[in-house]
Amino acid sequence: MEAIVLLGAPGAGKGTVAGLIEEQTSFSHVSTGDILRAAVKEGHPLGCKARKDMEAGQLVSDDVIVGLVNELLDAGPPDACYMFDGFPRTLEQARKLDEALARKATQLRSVFLLEVPRELVVARLGGRRICRDCGAVYHVSNIPPQVEGVCDDCGGELYQRPDDAEATVLNRLAVFKEQTAVLIKYYESRGVLVRVDGACSRDETAAEIMASLGRTFQAQ
Ligand code: AMP
Numbered sequence: 001m002e003a004i005v006l007l008g009a010p011g012a013g014k015g016t017v018a019g020l021i022e023e024q025t026s027f028s029h030v031s032t033g034d035i036l037r038a039a040v041k042e043g044h045p046l047g048c049k050a051r052k053d054m055e056a057g058q059l060v061s062d063d064v065i066v067g068l069v070n071e072l073l074d075a076g077p078p079d080a081c082y083m084f085d086g087f088p089r090t091l092e093q094a095r096k097l098d099e100a101l102a103r104k105a106t107q108l109r110s111v112f113l114l115e116v117p118r119e120l121v122v123a124r125l126g127g128r129r130i131c132r133d134c135g136a137v138y139h140v141s142n143i144p145p146q147v148e149g150v151c152d153d154c155g156g157e158l159y160q161r162p163d164d165a166e167a168t169v170l171n172r173l174a175v176f177k178e179q180t181a182v183l184i185k186y187y188e189s190r191g192v193l194v195r196v197d198g199a200c201s202r203d204e205t206a207a208e209i210m211a212s213l214g215r216t217f218q219a220q
Contacts, residue, residue: 001078001079001080001106001107002106002109003081003106003107003109004213006084006114006209009114009118009121010121010125011125012115012121013198013205014086015031020206021209022083025083025215028083030069031086031087032084032085034135046064057172058171066096081106082106084097089179090183091186109192109213110192111193115197116199122170122173126164127142128161129145129159130159131158132159133156194212
């Protein structure tokens with residue numbers, strides 16, 4: 001069993017790339033952001049607690065996130081392989097992840113850092129639109145839906161995440177920069193950090209990650 005982590009600024013493309021890799025490997029995509037958004041949508045007490053922090057672009061407390069991830073790992077099959085996206089985001093979370101993986105005898109194989117220039121991230125997030133029903137991701141100019149505001153896959157309404165508004169994006173980027181420097185050092189010192197280009201197409205980024213895992217990526 002093994003696990004990998006995708007690290008990168010909001011808008012670096014972690015979610016999309018993770019989706020592509022999940023289709024062609026046995027890694028299950030675990031996005032703490034998606035889990036939290038689902039909890040908010042369902043009115044789960046945890047979601048209510050996290051909502052304010054999320055909307056302000058602040059991190060949700062380590063306890064809440066670590067609890068969520070532990071629950072998920074405990075519920076999964078013993079031979080599962082995981083691809084974490086948006087987790088860990090703090091050193092405390094990284095340490096707790098190590099403990100959880102050790103309990104499951106799972107090796108942390110690589111931590112991929114998707115590197116993207118700041119201006120590109122801001123442009124990607126400002127134009128990002130999400131389907132309210134199925135979660136499919138679009139971009140007003142890069143990946144436009146066939147009919148404006150409507151999901152191609154399920155016909156659901158497309159919306160802008162409240163935390164993709166410009167002021168919040170700038171805060172999320174500041175939070176990311178501050179927290180991630182420590183994580184990069186932590187994983188670099190353990191020899192598992194792999195830097196990949198997140199500014200190219202999602203297929204190219206996915207292919208780079210797959211190559212590092214010794215696999216071939218089939219472009220979509
Ligand atoms: P994301 O979709 O990964 O950009 O996450 C959206 C928001 O969910 C973040 O801005 C945080 O408020 C919260 N969040 C997601 N993952 C974490 C995490 N690992 N630690 C703390 N907060 C998180």
